[in-house]
Amino acid sequence: xxxxxxxxxxxxxxxxxxxxxxxxxxxxxxxxxxxxxxxxxxxxxxxxxxxxxxxxxxxxxxxxxxxxxxxxxxxxxxxxxxxxxxxxxxxxxxxxxxxxxxxxxxxxxxxxxxxxxxxxxxxxxxxxxxxxxxxxxxxxxxxxxxxxxxxxxxxxxxxxxxxxxxxxxxxxxxxxxxxxxxxxxxxxxxxxxxxxxxxxxxxxxxxxxxxxxxxxxx
Amino acid sequence: xxxxxxxxxxxxxxxxxxxxxxxxxxxxxxxxxxxxxxxxxxxxxxxxxxxxxxxxxxxxxxxxxxxxxxxxxxxxxxxxxxxxxxxxxxxxxxxxxxxxxxxxxxxxxxxxxxxxxxxxxxxxxxxxxxxxxxxxxxxxxxxxxxxxxxxxxxxxxxxxxxxxxxxxxxxxxxxxxxxxxxxxxxxxxxxxxxxxxxxxxxxxxxxxxxxxxxxxxxxxxxxxxxxxxxxxxxxxxxxxxxxxxxxxxxxxxxxxxxxxxxxxxxxxxxxxxxxxxxxxxxxxxxxxxxxxxxxxxxxxxxxxxxxxxxxxxxxxxxxxxxxxxxxxxxxxxxxxxxxxxxxxxxxxxxxxxxxxxxxxxxxxxxxxxxxxxxxxxxxxxxxxxx
Numbered sequence: 001x002x003x004x005x006x007x008x009x010x011x012x013x014x015x016x017x018x019x020x021x022x023x024x025x026x027x028x029x030x031x032x033x034x035x036x037x038x039x040x041x042x043x044x045x046x047x048x049x050x051x052x053x054x055x056x057x058x059x060x061x062x063x064x065x066x067x068x069x070x071x072x073x074x075x076x077x078x079x080x081x082x083x084x085x086x087x088x089x090x091x092x093x094x095x096x097x098x099x100x101x102x103x104x105x106x107x108x109x110x111x112x113x114x115x116x117x118x119x120x121x122x123x124x125x126x127x128x129x130x131x132x133x134x135x136x137x138x139x140x141x142x143x144x145x146x147x148x149x150x151x152x153x154x155x156x157x158x159x160x161x162x163x164x165x166x167x168x169x170x171x172x173x174x175x176x177x178x179x180x181x182x183x184x185x186x187x188x189x190x191x192x193x194x195x196x197x198x199x200x201x202x203x204x205x206x207x208x209x210x211x212x213x214x215x216x217x218x
Numbered sequence: 219x220x221x222x223x224x225x226x227x228x229x230x231x232x233x234x235x236x237x238x239x240x241x242x243x244x245x246x247x248x249x250x251x252x253x254x255x256x257x258x259x260x261x262x263x264x265x266x267x268x269x270x271x272x273x274x275x276x277x278x279x280x281x282x283x284x285x286x287x288x289x290x291x292x293x294x295x296x297x298x299x300x301x302x303x304x305x306x307x308x309x310x311x312x313x314x315x316x317x318x319x320x321x322x323x324x325x326x327x328x329x330x331x332x333x334x335x336x337x338x339x340x341x342x343x344x345x346x347x348x349x350x351x352x353x354x355x356x357x358x359x360x361x362x363x364x365x366x367x368x369x370x371x372x373x374x375x376x377x378x379x380x381x382x383x384x385x386x387x388x389x390x391x392x393x394x395x396x397x398x399x400x401x402x403x404x405x406x407x408x409x410x411x412x413x414x415x416x417x418x419x420x421x422x423x424x425x426x427x428x429x430x431x432x433x434x435x436x437x438x439x440x441x442x443x444x445x446x447x448x449x450x451x452x453x454x455x456x457x458x459x460x461x462x463x464x465x466x467x468x469x470x471x472x473x474x475x476x477x478x479x480x481x482x483x484x485x486x487x488x489x490x491x492x493x494x495x496x497x498x499x500x501x502x503x504x505x506x507x508x509x510x511x512x513x514x515x516x517x518x519x520x521x522x523x524x525x526x527x528x529x530x531x532x533x534x535x536x537x538x539x540x541x542x543x544x545x546x547x548x549x550x551x552x553x554x555x556x557x558x559x560x561x562x563x564x565x566x567x568x569x570x571x572x573x574x575x576x577x578x579x580x581x582x583x584x585x586x587x588x589x590x591x592x593x594x595x596x597x598x599x600x601x602x603x604x
Contacts, residue, residue, distance in 0.1 A: 059564075067569055074536060074566045075588045077596015081537075081555050081567035091556040 021051045023193030024211065028103060028127050031185065031215050032056055036098035039063065039123060041085050042105035046073035053078065061097075063088060086110045089118040097123040104211075106130045107163040113175065120181065120218050129213040132188070134168030134206040153191065153210055169206045176216060185215040231327045232291050233260045233283060238360040244322070245356070247513075250347040257361050258327025259283050259319035262303065263311035265367070271603055272367045273309055274358065275299065275318040276375030276382035279507055280447075280499060282326040285318040286311065292326075292498045301582055308591045313603070314371065321382075322357040323349040323507055325500035332433060332500045342502075344430035349506055351378070351514045355385040359393075369393050371601055372594065376400040376579035377546065378507070381514050384554075388516055391531040396597035398590060400538045401579040403550040404524055404557070405515035410545055413453050414508040417446030421501050430502055443501045444492030451491045456542040456575035460484060517557075524557035534564040534600075536593040538586065540578040541571050566593060 021029065025048040032038060034056040040049045043062030046069075052058045062080035064070045073080035085102065086109050100123030102115070107130050109115045119126035131153065132138075138149035148158040156163070167175070169188060176183055188196045188209030196209045205212075238244070239253025246252050260283045265272060275285050277298070284290045286303035303309040303316055320328035323346070331346035338345070362370065373386045373394050380402025387397050406414075421427055424442025428435045452460075464484040468474065471481065480486040517524040535558055539551035548569045555567035570586045572578040579586065 061564070067571065070566075070568050071570075071585055071589055074568050075592030077592050077599065079534060079564050079566045081559070081565060082552075082569060083567075088556070091559045093560060093562055096562050 019051065019055055021047050024129060024189060024213070025051070025103065027187065027189070027193070027213055028101060028129065029056070031127055032058060032099055032101075034058070037096070038099045038101060039092070039097040040101045040103070041089070041119070042102060042108075043073060043078075043080055044069050046076055046078045046080065048101070048103065049073065049078050049080070050076055085115050085118075089115065089122060092122040094121055095124060099123050099125050099127055101127045103127075103129045104131065107165050107167065109165065112165050112167075113179070116175070116181070116216075117179065120216060124217065125184065126216045127214070128216065129211060130167065130172065131163070131211050132169050132206065132209045133166040134170060135210055136207050139207075169209055169212045170201075170203075172212065172214065173201055176214070181216045181218060183214060184217050186213065188212050231258060233258055233327065235259075235327060236361055236364055238357065238364065244353070244360065246347055246353045247350040248348050252347055255322060255329035255357070256327070257319045257322065257329075257357060258324075259317060259361060260285065260287065261318075262286050262316040263314050265315040265365075269367050270369070270371060270601065271313065272315045272317060272362075272365075272370050273372045273374060274362065274370050274386075275303065275309070275316060276358075276373065276379035277318060277321065278375070278377035278379050279450075279511065280495065280504075281379065282324065283318045283320045284326075286316065293494070298580060301580075302587070302590070308587055308594060309374065313598075317362070317365070319358055319361055321349075321354040321507065321510075323354070323503060323510065325503040326498075328357075330500065331430075331502035331506055341431075341433040343433065344502065346502070346506060348509060348513075350510050351381045351385050352389065354510065355382050355389065358382070358386075359390060362393075369395060371603065372396040372398065372597065374398040374400070374590075375402075377402055377576065378511050380546075381406075381511065384516055385514075387531055387533050387535070388527045391528070391533055394533045395601055396534045396536075396594070398536045398538065398593060399554070400590075401540055401543055401546050401576055403546050404517060404527075404554045406511050406513075407550070410453075411512045413449060414512055416449050418505050418508060420445040420449070421505060424501075427501060430505075432501070438496070439501045440493075440496045443496050443499065443504060444489075446504060447495040447499075448488040448492040451488060453545050454576040456544065456573055458542065458573040459575050462573075463487075524554070525560035528558055528561040528563050531558075531561060531563050534597055535566065536590070537565060537567040538579075538589060539567075539569050540574070540576070540583075540586075541569055542573045543576040543578065545576040 038058045038060045040062045043049045043064050049060045049062045053060045063083045070080050070082045100119040106112050137151050141149040188205035189211050190196050191210045235258050237254050239255050243251040243253035284297045285299045287297040305312045320326045323330045331342045335342045373383045375383045380399035383397050383399040386394050421442040424439035426437040427439035467483045469483045469486040474481050516527045520526040537551050537555045539548040558565040568589050
């Protein structure tokens with residue numbers, strides 16, 4: 001899965017066996033209990049999966065859209081298969097994992113609602129992060145430039161972006177409510193990956209938050 | 219029955235020979251109790267004190283046990299997987315104890331249809347029982363038992379070798395720590411069965427096949443077997459690979475000859491492939507081994523529910539396919555990987571971009587080597603192998 005948008009997309013990647021990982025991935029990793037079973041959907045080059053395997057002794061698996069990503073993961077000894085969040089989650093048995101992680105990928109899926117419900121079928125908990133389209137920069141671009149947002153955090157033009165289902169933090173919370181999903185934890189982050197607010201429901205977070213991170217359960 | 223002794227004219231082939239099934243016979247899928255029989259095998263490297271570093275390499279249809287030899291005793295070429303197996307290589311023989319055995323039904327030292335049936339004193343020919351992939355693996359388990367190995371660190375193989383890998387994991391999951399089925403499938407497709415049937419019919423249509431009794435008649439169905447090999451060889455390549463290698467180039471001539479001589483390089487190449495194959499392979503073995511592949515379908519006994527073949531299997535898998543392989547497609551590998559997922563197995567599944575077709579697994583493909591290497595190293599770390 002293309003790791004499409006993130007606050008650190010432009011940063012050079014860290015060495016494969018470094019125990020320092022991208023800030024937003026670190027926040028996800030902090031939510032995972034050691035020794036658990038984890039499925040990382042859209043695991044890219046395996047940065048998070050490798051970290052969890054090395055430092056938290058998780059039984060981790062990955063699903064990744066790009067062949068290159070899969071190759072790089074397997075070459076590091078990580079169990080990853082080529083696949084697509086929209087199409088390939090159906091094979092996993094119910095409750096096969098303690099956590100199903102979908103990092104910066106939900107907005108690129110064709111059916112985000114179905115993907116969310118699949119995450120909570122195969123995982124007891126889902127950890128989901130996504131870019132916030134309600135961020136003031138996006139609002140500014142639409143309101144004053146009359147253009148689709150394009151900035152360092154959303155660098156790709158509308159006709160090329162894989163991000164086809166943008167939402168705001170509030171939209172996401174509304175969807176969770178509609179699906180009767182329990183928000184166990186949430187945080188909204190600014191461009192450097194620091195927390196803007198613990199209250200993801202606030203208008204402040206939705207305005208200043210660059211990306212959001214949720215842990216959900218049924 | 220010692221096949222090495224049965225080869226009256228040729229000197230015995232180098233390597234190990236183990237006679238198995240003397241007391242407990244090999245129970246074949248067909249119901250036949252078979253034995254004693256011989257498996258010819260090669261080993262490379264040293265088995266460690268814990269007997270935890272053994273890797274079984276399974277060979278393909280026309281492969282053999284000489285996986286990493288410097289010089290093949292018949293062809294004079296290097297072993298078929300020297301790219302992968304050897305000191306310091308991906309399957310590092312300084313670290314692992316590598317075993318490769320000629321399949322039962324084969325013709326490079328393991329008991330097969332060209333050997334003497336002790337009941338008649340004549341070559342088995344078509345009286346040799348039909349064997350399956352599961353029979354090949356059952357015979358291998360007897361060899362592994364005899365070598366005193368309980369759990370194999372890894373079972374690795376491409377094409378028919380990959381079928382054996384999957385059979386190992388289905389039938390003896392507790393004996394396989396890691397498995398790499400490469401360019402293979404959990405079942406032989408209709409298209410592959412069809413090509414095999416063309417090959418078998420070519421052999422049988424050769425008058426020198428003599429109803430399978432050519433050894434008794436002092437003949438050899440060389441033309442039929444060569445045609446079988448030529449057809450099969452095309453399926454192992456890809457259209458782009460063939461075109462890149464040969465195009466429409468002419469063979470040692472400036473113009474077409476308006477005849478049925480081998481005007482084109484590709485014709486000459488195929489004729490050579492057919493001819494050289496006949497020197498190293500027994501025609502009846504070709505019939506039996508292609509049949510074993512045709513019969514292979516791991517999902518059959520589960521009414522097509524492949525995942526059930528791997529229920530509770532703790533083996534870690536790395537399923538590898540090649541983009542231009544039209545014998546064993548990536549789609550088949552993905553079906554396998556999905557079934558492994560559904561059975562909660564630990565599975566990696568990678569498609570390697572290559573235009574070299576099915577044979578890519580035997581060739582220098584850096585991405586393939588990188589993936590296989592990472593998988594083996596990762597598994598070794600989990601297994602505590604240094």
